[in-house]
Amino acid sequence: MIRLEHISKIYDNDIVALDDINLIFAEGELVILKGVSGSGKSTILSLIAGLLKPTKGDVLVDKKHISKLPDHFCSQYRRDNIGFIFQKYNLIPTLSVVDNILLPLIPLNLDEKELHVKLESVMKMFSIVHKKDIIVKNLSGGEQQRTAIARANVNNPKIILADEPTANLDEKLSLEFIKILKELKSLNKTIIIATHDPLFFDLDFVDRIVEIHNGKLVCS
Amino acid sequence: MSYFKIFLLLFIFSTSLFSYPNYSQAVKAKKLYPMGEKIYKRKCSQIEVNLYKSYEQLHQAILSKKICPTLNKKYAEALSLYLWDVKRASKKHKHYKKLTVTKDDKCPVCGMFLYKYPRWATRIEYKDKNVSFDGVKDLMKYYFEHPKNIKDILVQEYYTQETIDGTKAYYVLGSDVYGPMGKELIAFKDKASAERFYLDHKAKKILKFDEITPEIVYKLDE
């Protein structure tokens, strides 16, 4: 369970991204964070992932104070619990698909067999097996996205975060993403998606929509 | 001057040409004998020294070039001296082979490996075995406990490093020369060299083999 308690985030240039936010996410929930660019929804994702520290307030994940973790443990928490799908994918373009997906697992120093199983299953799930040795920069947009999603899932995280996942996709690929989303939901993970794409506002498998405007929650 | 005197002078002069030369023992042993030996082995090994009745006869024969290819005066003299003094008398002096130690040899008294100090090695040859030591002191300690069935006692002479009969040697103690086990009895083949060493190295005493007692040996360790 994720709790944001009295979270405020002010950036260095005095921009107030979030102002006294209180949010709770239950386990297994699929929540859409609705809001325009700059509304602060990406900041919430970063806070949950531990990529940012709040200026005020606390972030608790399963009763652990994420916001207070030092860098070492924060990275470890992120590795074991979070699968982040970035807006710009943030894949390493000069590496192949499988090498990109493998990255989160490297520090774990797993048995070769175990590693292989994880890779194969996640590549199959997101239909990217046939392109596994292709260098990422030579992939199409949709293939890159599926690689990013596969990477986010390879370590079987409890929490999946996606930042504007369909911003750079056409309608066909956007619908493909929604299909994948449905599959992810069936895995009983906590999924939080920050987006302003209306395609997400009408889905039957979404549990909740939270609206954010100018760093504050909008009650609806 | 009368003819007789001239003749006498000539006679003396001619015989002195071939007569036994007047070198010190050291010069002969260190320079002339080794040189003569080399010449003999390399060029004149056919000479049979026992055929000649006197040094003069041998020397003249060599100089006359009849029995050996041309040798200059210096070489001829060395060869004659070697043949007459060493080769002829070779049965009289017993020569011991140089004492050698292997990598595993250990002194039974102190347990030290002997290969580290090869110049100090000594040995007692018993009828059934040989025992080696790292100096005269340890040899004597062992000797007092095992004096029976001895064939030879061998020590290395200090100045020449030759292996000599320990029972006939002279020993100097209390000098400023220390062995691997500290204060030592240093061996010499004759009294003169022992005395020379005694003066040079501020020693305390010169002893013959039979004069060495256990008290003296153990006193060295104090």
Place this chain on the structure above:
Amino acid sequence: MKKINFYLLEYAINYILRYKSKNIFISIVLTLLVAILASFFFVQNSLKLEFESTLDAQPQIIITNQKAGRDTTVDEKVIDKLLNINGVGDVVSRVWGYYDFSHMNAKFILVGIDEFENQDNATLASIAQNVDLNVSSMLVGQGVKKTLSNSYYRKYFNFILPDGESKKIYIAGTFKATTQFESNDMIVMNKDTLRNIFGYKKQEATDLAVTVNNPKEIASVILKIQNMYPTFKVVARKDLKTVLQSQFNTKSSLFLILFMVSLFTFFMIIYDKSSGLSSEEKKEIGILKAIGWRVEDVLKARFYEALILSFFSYIIGIIIALFFVYILNAPILKNIFIDYHTIENNFKLPFVLDYETLLLLFLLSVPVYLFATIIPSWRVATLDADEVIR
């Protein structure tokens, strides 16, 4: 100790191959560094060996007569008196000197031997034993033969005596010496013939070589000789060794100081280069942090990368040095050490390779490189991942 993370290793190798240009530059710098330092050590070791073998061929005590404080010749008649000293094994008169072959740009050492005297020097001993040198022939070192042949002296040479007369000596053959120096510089002939060439009288000698049977007696013998003949210069071989070694050490210390300064400069260059990570590299680290890599994981990858690169540079550097020193014969570098009589000789450095030198080279290169690359990496690895992603 957990097993080596091969995936991390693979990532590191891949990383090196992906960011080639920067890494190649750093590699080259380090390789050059290792090559220069290794060449220096190799030359030093070879020369040390050469000098020590030459020195070991010297007698235990050398006696030189002096007149007015300068070296002069000695009369052989003192030998008998010296032989009477207890502890002296042998005293051999030596006749040797230099002869200028200036039209060939060379200066050779002429050594006279007596075939029946004891010889300390291994080369001379084998010559004395196996060769019959008659009074008008000589044996030359293999290097000497080359030089003479180049000037068309193939069968003999005419030496000019001090009185102007010439003496023809036939080249009876060559000898194989135990040291390079002997092979390139030495000519051996009959002692009396050489006396003739130098204009020595019948019992005149250049100096005396004294052997002492028991090394513990050397100091005592030297004292006795000095007392007998106060004008003689009596030198023990091990004192010569100390003098040579100290000369050697001052020269090499100087070079090392200069080198340490350059090492420091290189360190700064590498450090600077490593700090300048391209935006691509920075982004990659940011991504890794974002997907859960800890700082220690990033540093471990850097460490593997640095280790691979530096080890590779180390090996290549050593190979280059070996080639430079033992195949090209270390031009220029050699001359830091050798400046005794500048002879046009093709001095070939003997091959010496020992573990201590290799280890020292390793410790001087790899850790330096590791520090120069890991410290900047640490600074970058602790960057806020968030900045990179936006």
